[in-house]
Amino acid sequence: MLDQSGDRTGSGIELPVLPSHNTARSALTCRYRCGDACAHDAPNRSLNPYFGDVVKRALSRRGVLKGAAVIALASGAAGAATAPAAAGQGRPSGWRSPRGLDFAPVAPNTADAVVVPEGYGQQVVIRWGDPVLTAAPRFDARKQSARAQARQFGYNADYMALLDVPHRRDQQLLVVNHEYTNEEIMFYGYDPAAPTREQVETAWAAHGLTVLVVREDGRSGRLWPVVGDVLNRRITATTPFALTGPAAGSALLQTNADPTGRMVLGTLNNCGGGITPWGTVLSGEENFNQYFANAAAVTDPVAKARLARYGLPTGASGRKWERFDDRFDIAKEPNEPNRHGWIVEIDPYDPHSTPRKRTALGRFKHEAAEPRLTRDGRVALYMGDDERFDYLYKYVSKHAYKKGHSRAAREHNLRLLDEGTLYVAKFTGDSPSTEIDGTGNIPSDGEFDGSGEWIPLATGNVSHVPGMSAEEVYIFTRLAADKAGATKMDRPEDVEPHPYTGRVYVTLTNNKDRGATGKAGPDEANPRTGNKHGHVLELEERHRNAAAESFRWRLMLVCGDPEDPSTYFAGFDKSQVSPISCPDNVAFDEYGNLWIATDGAALGFNDGLFAVPVKGSQRGHVKQFLTVPTGAECCGPIITRDRVLVAPQHPGETDGSTAENPGSLWPDGPGSIPRPSVVTVWKEKRR
Known part of the structure; x- marks a missing residue:
């Protein structure tokens, strides 16, 4: 917890409370990740009604991991740690853990390490600056260059995907995006008022994505980079991208350097993503x-x-x-910002292919791009706009996905994200507005729940928004959603369809301004004022069909300290759950359990990775699997049969930190600067 001086108790590192930010994150994080977004008014000043204003009739309500291994950004031996279970978190007598969740929860802590349950091992797979391509030099923090960085692993990994490599039994393809750089803790002697060209160009090269072949150790969960493999690739802030889809070529996308409006240099601030059925990787440009x-x-x-x-x-x-x-x-280039804020698609199996920015998916601060097939085989894609009071979106392709590996099938599938319908979500609660008072108290029907609709914004070259052309809808999607009357949400981040039920899970990270003067008040989908801990929403579309334009929804988790009466854990006994705050990235294991990574936990402890069953008698039983180092955010994650992967992002990003005065020593220990990394975690075999 935070004591009155602003220290995290027991951490030994000062983390002052900054009223101007009003967030658990450091001012350094706010500055470099999102440009101090939380210190300014939210950009959404539209007057569209929020869902607490409308009450519809009540709807009837009914309601891939073995041994819990994790791929994570982990520390080396100096930063590795194993923690005992939290007090009061032991396994109740007579209970059996759901399949895949048989671990003792890690206690909340402030350790400068990746802390995993007893009986689990961990290893750093790759660090920022480690070689990826042939002839990449070994990392030297004092001798960085753009040329070297373009061949090395990038900074601040966020989304990760793990894919099979055909005809390679012991190898897999790890695709990782790199969200942003923090120059103050990257470079010795950095002056924020006067960066050098070399520092700037090195930062350009540290953005983007990495495609990396990794070799598996069959006797453990370890993974080893295969440096220089023909499939390895670095994509940066200067890599050419093709703009595709209905807005490509628009006058609003044309610049002096690109009068065609069809070719963009680079990708910026990549966050959540997804894997398509045809084997490409999607990544969302967020705080561009x-x-x-x-x-x-x-x-x-x-x-x-x-x-x-x-x-x-x-x-x-x-x-x-x-x-x-x-x-x-x-x-000088008023249209250049319009060329960022898209979902990008890369083909990890073709290192010479040109990545694409898909304009049919709309332009906003993208979080997630997770696909699901409709009943007739078309592709539905779910996306969040990570901003206070912004919206949840869906895209449904016009044409169906074609199975198979033929060239014709692949060319067909690579066009599926260029023609379809873009939707935005409107939520309606089924409780009287007097019962949604901002306290988080459960309404009299026992749940925060209701109905919703997907409002079409554009289909191909046809706009469904009066006063806006189709290309304006795609390029200025936020303004189109304002006009359509979408529901203002509490920072919708990752959106993930369940692999078996088709239910869609949405993380709402937080919103300090909910209910503030002049801002949207609480509604049943966002029921707390000053929401600093966030919540998780569960959405089920009509007939479980991803093409449906209506849905039912409920809040599965209302996060925070379990002793806080405003929290809710799907009705599960709160005395048995782990505290959780600020849910962000999510993933499912092979048993259908939901895994949640946190970002900015506002309870005074480090961020971490949590697991929770979504069905059965232990639905809502949140258990913390690991924690990440001081100042870090837990990113990824990937949950497989053999391991769990996470990416501790921006370790040491605490106020006052610099390369000369690091806020963390993870993962390399004394005498080093902190290095964002990828970590793998596995269950040790019993002897």
Whole structure:
């Protein structure tokens, strides 16, 4: 917990409470990850009604891991740790853990290490700066260069995918995106007011994605990078991307460097993602706005409003990239920001292919791009817009997915994300508005629940939003959703369909402004004012068909301290659950259990990875599997039969930290700077 001085009790590292941010995250994190988004008003100032204003008639309500191994960004021997179970978290007499969840929960802590349950091993798979491509040099924190970084593992991994490699029995393909850089703790001698060209270009190279072949150790959960494999690839902030779909070529996407509006350099701030049925990887561009500068130079009122809705900085950017490339200066290239904020698709099996930005999926701060097939074989894709009071989206392709590995089938499938219908969600509660008072107290019917609809925004070249063309809907999707009357949510982040039931799980990370003066108040889908701990929503579409335009929903978890009366764990006994705050990335194991990674836990402890059954007598029984080091966020995760992977992102990102004065020594120990990494965790075999 936080004591009155702002220290995390027992951590030994000062983490001051900063009222200007009003978040558990450090000011350093806020500055480099999202451009201090939480210190400013949310960009959504629309007057569309929120769901507490409308009460519809009540609906009837009815309601891939063995041994819990995890692939994570883990520490080396110096940073590894095993923790005992939390007090009061022991296994009740007569209970059996659900399949895949037979571990003693890790206690909340502030250790500068990856802490895993007793009986589990861990290993760092790859660190920021480790070689990926042939001729990549060994990492040297004091001799970094853009040339070296473009061949090394990037910074701050977020989404990860693990794919089979055909005809290679003991190898797999690890695809990882790199969300953002934190130059103050990356570079010795960094001056935020005067970065050097080499530092800036190195940061460009540290963004993007990595495709890496890894070799499995059949006797444990260890994974080893295969440096220089022909499939290995680095994609950066300067890699060419093709714009595809209905908005490609629009005048709103054209720049001096690209008068066609069809070819973009680079991808920025990649966050959640997904794997398509045809074997490509999707990745969402999230807080892209912070990289641009000088929006105040735009005077046209329509263009100005569009920039404001996406939170573009009016003055200089935090990283000062506009000093080194005109594309980051809105005064010189007003359309360049429109070329970011998309879902990108890469083919990890073809290192020479051109990555694509899919305009049919809309432009916003993308979190997640998880697919599910409709009953007639089309592709439905679920996406969150990670901003306070922004929205949940779905895309359904026009054409069906074709099975098989023929060239014709592959070419057909690679066009599925270019033509379809883009939707936004509207939620309606079934309880009287007087019972949704912002306290988090459960309404009289016993659940936060109700109905909802998917509102179509555009289909192909046809707009469903009055006053907006189809290309405007795709490029300024937030404004289209405002007009459509979508429900303002508490930062929708990862969205994941259940592999067996088809139910869709949505993490709402937090929203400090819910119920604040002049802001949307509580509603049944977002029931707490000043929501600092977040919640998890469960959505079931009509007839369990991903093409349906209506759904039922309920809140499965209302997160926080179990002793807080505003929390809810699907009706499970709260005295037996692990505290959980700020749910972010999610994944399922092969038994259908939900695994939740947290970001910004506001309970005074480190972030971590949690598991919870979604059905049966232990539905809602949250158990903490691991914690990540000081200042880090838990990213990934991947849950397989043999291991769990997580990516501890931005370790040591605490206020006042620099390369000279690191806030964490993970994973390399004394004398090093913190290095975001990927970690694998496995259950040790009994002798």
